Amino acid sequence: MVALVASREQVLSWLSEVPDPEIPVLTITDLGIVRDVLIGEELIVEVAPTYSGCPATEVIEQSVIDALHAHGISDVVVKRVLSPAWTTDWISAEGRNKLKEYGIAPPQQGASKRELLHVNRGIACPRCDSVNTQVVSEFGSTACKASYKCSDCLEPFEYFKCI
Amino acid sequence: MNKDQALFAYVARLGDNALILGQRMVELVAAYPELEEELANANFALDFIGQARMFYSYAGELEGSGRGEDEFAFLRDENEFRNFLLLEQPNGHFGDSITRLMLFESFYLLLLEALTHCSDERVVEIAARAEKEIRYHLRHNTQWFVRLGDGTDESHERVQASLNNLWQFTGEMLAADEIDNIFQAEYEGPDLFEIRKAWRTSVAAIVAEATLTQPDDQWMASGGKQGRHSEHLGYLIAEMQYLQRAHPGASW
Numbered sequence: 315m316v317a318l319v320a321s322r323e324q325v326l327s328w329l330s331e332v333p334d335p336e337i338p339v340l341t342i343t344d345l346g347i348v349r350d351v352l353i354g355e356e357l358i359v360e361v362a363p364t365y366s367g368c369p370a371t372e373v374i375e376q377s378v379i380d381a382l383h384a385h386g387i388s389d390v391v392v393k394r395v396l397s398p399a400w401t402t403d404w405i406s407a408e409g410r411n412k413l414k415e416y417g418i419a420p421p422q423q424g425a426s427k428r429e430l431l432h433v434n435r436g437i438a439c440p441r442c443d444s445v446n447t448q449v450v451s452e453f454g455s456t457a458c459k460a461s462y463k464c465s466d467c468l469e470p471f472e473y474f475k476c477i
Numbered sequence: 478m479n480k481d482q483a484l485f486a487y488v489a490r491l492g493d494n495a496l497i498l499g500q501r502m503v504e505l506v507a508a509y510p511e512l513e514e515e516l517a518n519a520n521f522a523l524d525f526i527g528q529a530r531m532f533y534s535y536a537g538e539l540e541g542s543g544r545g546e547d548e549f550a551f552l553r554d555e556n557e558f559r560n561f562l563l564l565e566q567p568n569g570h571f572g573d574s575i576t577r578l579m580l581f582e583s584f585y586l587l588l589l590e591a592l593t594h595c596s597d598e599r600v601v602e603i604a605a606r607a608e609k610e611i612r613y614h615l616r617h618n619t620q621w622f623v624r625l626g627d628g629t630d631e632s633h634e635r636v637q638a639s640l641n642n643l644w645q646f647t648g649e650m651l652a653a654d655e656i657d658n659i660f661q662a663e664y665e666g667p668d669l670f671e672i673r674k675a676w677r678t679s680v681a682a683i684v685a686e687a688t689l690t691q692p693d694d695q696w697m698a699s700g701g702k703q704g705r706h707s708e709h710l711g712y713l714i715a716e717m718q719y720l721q722r723a724h725p726g727a728s729w
Contacts, residue, residue, distance in 0.1 A: 366606055367527025396531070396602035399609060452617055453516035457523060477609050 320387065325351045329359070332381045335373045336456050339416040342374060346404025349395050356389040357382065362400040365457050365477075402476050413474060414440045419462065421476040437473050439464035447471075483659035484597065485539040486559070487666070489549065490656065490702065492532030493560040496550055497710070498581065499525030500717050505568055514571075517617055521578075524610040531603045551721040555710050562701040563646035565710040569639065572625050572632065576639040578618040579683060584650050584676050586611045591667035600664075619683055626687025633688065640684070641692050648697025651676060656702075 320328075329351070330343040342348055342361075349360040359378050363371050375392040382390045402421035405413075410420035419440045436445040444466035451461040459472045478486070502522035509515035533546035563581055568574050589611060592604035625636040651673040653661070660666035684691045700706065720727060 363527075363606070365524060365527065366531060366610060367523035367525070369523070396606050397598075399602075399605045401609075451513040451516060453513070453520050457520040475613075477613065 320353075320357075320385070322351045322353055325353070325357065325359075325382070325387075328381055328385050329378065332374075332377050335370045335377070336458075337413070337416075337418070339412050340405075340409050342378070344406050344409030344412060346406060346409070347374070347400060348378075356391050357387055358391045358393055360393050360395045362395050362404075364400050368457065402474065405474075417441065417471055418459065419471055419473040421474045437462055439467060439469065440471055441469050442467040449473075478655060478659060480659065480663045481539070483656050484664065485536055486656045487660045488532050488539060488600065489536040490559040492529045492536055492546075492549060493558045494564055494585075495525045495532060496529035497558065497560040497713065498564040499523075499529060500713055501564065501568055502574075504716075505574065510571075521614050521617075524607075524614070528603070528607045528610075531606070535599050535603065547721075551718045555706050555714060556704040558706065558710060558714070559702050559704055560710075561646065561650050562698050562707055563643060563650065565701070565707060565713060566643065566646065567709055570635065572636040573639045573643070575618055575621045575625065576636060576643055578614065579622045580643060580647055580680065581650070582611055582615040582618060583679050583683070584647075584672070586615055587672045587675050587679075588667055591672065594665065595660075595667070596665045622683060623687045626684075626689040636687070637689050640689060644692040645695060645698045649699040649702055652697075652699065654702055 326343065326348070329348050330341050332342045334340045334342055334345055337345075345364070347362045347364060349362050352358040352360070359382075361375065361378065371394075375394075378392050379390050403423060405421065413420040417440050419437050422437070437447050437449075438445050439447050439462075442464060444464055446465045447462050448465060449460060450463050450470065453459075454461040454472045458475055458477075460475050461470065462473050463470045499522050502518055502525065506519050506522065507515070509518060529550070530546045533549040536549065537543075537545045561581070563577060566573075566577065586608065589604045589608040593601050593608060595601060595604075622636065625632045627633070651669055653669040657666070657669055661668060681691060698707075
């Protein structure tokens with residue numbers, strides 16, 4: 315029984331120290347992918363994948379297991395939860411601030427079908443806040459980001475796409 | 478065929494479509510003429526491979542004989558794959574690849590939307606995840622299709638030829654077989670008759686915007702959904718399965 319070892323809140327606070335492997339400035343709780351922690355016979359951590367083919371999924375699951383092992387919990391089961399599907403709206407306010415400080419424009423709130431079907435306008439440059447920016451490539455260094463350029467400060471930057 | 482068998486066959490077929498198209502796109506990795514499209518293609522391929530993994534994992538659970546995603550992908554022969562013929566056709570030139578994606582994803586998006594309303598909870602979950610991805614793909618690929626059609630004389634002519642050539646493979650996507658019918662009846666699955674109407678409207682609008690001519694409904698090729706494939710699939714899976722065939726059981 316792990317219930318003796320830690321409370322749900324304690325486990326969540328440990329998980330809030332696990333970085334995302336592709337954007338290490340964010341933790342997995344900032345990203346909103348830790349859905350729940352269930353404590354019973356074994357400890358179950360429910361994790362929502364971001365994209366179907368996200369290569370970080372297995373790495374994240376292993377990081378969760380490693381982090382809890384480090385805190386003395388050996389019976390950990392990571393369960394992938396597909397529903398409801400993760401959206402960028404689940405990224406926390408703190409996560410959005412961290413992204414901006416890191417130089418990645420955070421996703422706009424309110425991921426909607428309409429937004430997915432139309433080119434985003436008015437993405438603010440994370441450096442100078444100008445909205446006079448242009449898309450360079452719909453894809454960037456990872457599937458979840460697009461490449462933009464600021465027409466005022468002329469710096470290139472990445473935009474965390476809204477899905 | 479009973480209800481359980483139909484569900485298994487339906488889910489495995491969704492996995493086959495995603496895997497075979499994903500593998501075709503993987504062939505283009507590091508072959509695109511510019512970086513932006515290189516990244517787009519690789520990311521789209523990754524989405525399809527990820528979707529295939531989710532469908533295959535579920536198919537394996539339904540089957541209950543211990544097969545998992547790797548067994549479905551690497552240890553089956555051509556006639557066991559039930560993907561659409563459209564998806565196994567060679568990549569051809571850029572216009573061919575874009576046209577294939579536009580035709581398939583216009584259909585796949587409608588199918589996924591309908592699947593999010595079926596009565597099988599796991600299919601609903603996978604479809605909801607995949608739908609968001611395909612919506613993004615389709616936006617990108619449609620823009621390219623329109624740009625090529627409404628581009629130079631040469632691009633117009635070549636993408637019209639792509640459309641004429643690939644049109645014959647669209648029939649089987651939209652024609653229900655026994656598996657589709659059972660899935661519709663027993664699991665509140667997609668109505669391919671309705672999807673066909675919506676697909677035709679949406680494709681006609683895209684083709685018109687691209688200043689192209691929609692081909693007449695000619696003879697349609699079929700058989701992929703029943704495991705009767707063109708010669709192209711064998712070469713594709715020979716490459717995809719090479720490692721497992723040369724070194725059975727290899728893992729890392």
